[in-house]
Amino acid sequence: MPDNKKAMVMAAFIADALSLGVHWVYNTDVIVKKFGRVETFLEPKIASYHRGKPAGAFTHFKSDHPYAEWFEEGVDSAGLDTVTVIKDMGQMCEIEAAFPATVHLVAKYENDLTTGLIENVMAGGDSSARGLLAGMLLGAYNGVAMIPSQWQKALVAEKKISALLAAIDA
Numbered sequence: 001m002p003d004n005k006k007a008m009v010m011a012a013f014i015a016d017a018l019s020l021g022v023h024w025v026y027n028t029d030v031i032v033k034k035f036g037r038v039e040t041f042l043e044p045k046i047a048s049y050h051r052g053k054p055a056g057a058f059t060h061f062k063s064d065h066p067y068a069e070w071f072e073e074g075v076d077s078a079g080l081d082t083v084t085v086i087k088d089m090g091q092m093c094e095i096e097a098a099f100p101a102t103v104h105l106v107a108k109y110e111n112d113l114t115t116g117l118i119e120n121v122m123a124g125g126d127s128s129a130r131g132l133l134a135g136m137l138l139g140a141y142n143g144v145a146m147i148p149s150q151w152q153k154a155l156v157a158e159k160k161i162s163a164l165l166a167a168i169d170a
Contacts, residue, residue, distance in 0.1 A: 011139025015131030059128040074103020082119040091125020105134040
């Protein structure tokens with residue numbers, strides 16, 4: 001399996017795990033106040049549905065939709081502030097908010113997977129679903145070398161994911 005495809009898979013899982021500590025926190029001011037800039041895996045601490053999961057674990061997880069309009073909305077917003085854009089689009093997991101927000105992340109952070117995943121978390125709400133998709137696309141585009149090694153090493157399921165990717169190569 002080519003490195004970019006491995007990166008697509010690994011970055012998607014890493015994006016979900018990076019979101020765990022603040023998943024479903026919709027108030028971005030609370031994220032900043034209680035966690036600062038989320039640049040590493042965190043345990044969920046504040047009244048979280050995910051309480052008790054270790055840092056680096058996963059969170060969890062419709063159809064006529066105007067995908068072209070959502071795609072255009074995401075691309076057109078690439079020059080704007082990510083937190084503001086995602087607040088305006090909607091932070092929830094419903095496709096009408098998550099799809100254009102994910103396109104925004106990919107368009108704005110095309111060559112910067114790390115900042116793209118961090119800014120996704122900082123935008124709050126259902127950052128896990130957006131992060132999975134953005135991580136897959138940015139990982140596939142940028143390759144394994146763009147994934148911070150400290151994130152990959154801290155990922156609870158890293159050995160299992162790496163073994164499954166290696167088995168695909170066999």
